[in-house]
Amino acid sequence: MSDADPISAADAARIRLVAALSGVARQDRAALRQVYEMTSAKLFGICLRISSDRGAAEDILQDVYIKVWNRAGRFDADRASPITWLCAIARNTAIDWQRASGRVAVAPEEAAYAVADDRIRxxxxxxxxxxxxxxxxxxxxxxxxxxxxxxxxxxxxxxxxxxxxxxxxxxxxxxxxxxxxxxxxxxxxxxx
CATH class of the missing domain: 1.10.10.10 (Winged helix-like DNA-binding domain superfamily/Winged helix DNA-binding domain)
Known part of the structure; x- marks a missing residue:
């Protein structure tokens, strides 16, 4: 046992997410699955909030992970948090969908409560x-x-x-x- 302080759960999750994104950059499908499992609830909430449409949010989320697959090599852990980078992709993809569809409505913030988040409080x-x-x-x-x-x-x-x-x-x-x-x-x- 070392005398070093144990890392926090949040730091451990960040490290796992950075490693998974590195795997995605190498076109590792298992790594993409791991990124999805770690982030899909949060990113789906963003897509749903902007689109106000569950079906559209699901489609947008699929586009988000296609973009992650194609852009993971551009992610730089020294410049941004992995979840911040992923949230920006989700937000921008949802806004692009909203503009293309001509919709401007935004779901009420309470809609995010309907999205399951299985992480511990x-x-x-x-x-x-x-x-x-x-x-x-x-x-x-x-x-x-x-x-x-x-x-x-x-x-x-x-x-x-x-x-x-x-x-x-x-x-x-x-x-x-x-x-x-x-x-x-x-x-x-x-x-x-």
Missing amino acids: ADQGIEQDQQTARIHHCLGELEERQGAAIRAAFFDGLTYADIAARMDVPLGTMKSWVRRGLQRLKGCLGDD
Whole structure:
């Protein structure tokens, strides 16, 4: 475990999105699917708000991802946030559709509430980040062997026998380390 601060969920999502856009620039269809899964709810909301028409918004969204496919090589993570870049494409595509169709109506802002967003809420994300930080802090408080055994068992998915072999100790000793470590961890996490 390093002493570096863990990255936030938002930073991790940004990193994944930048990596996926790099894949799209290399014409990787799986990367485009990943970009779609990460951003379609937000971009659809933009298209729907501007078009005021669910069917049109779906068509516009398809055009957005065609543009993303064709333009991903132009994205520069040093100049713009990936979601900002994608939102600008969605907004401009929807405005172009609106001008071409002769429509000028904009859906009320409340229409965005009808669009599903399966991401966790901000308060839940903050709570998860705090809980994760607390778990890592408490793991750091354990004796080194106990902490290493618990990390290997629960984070790496190793069996007690695998960990015992790796650490060159008897299986019973390994089980005792983990049991005592979990008791200390429970005590640490229970303190407020």
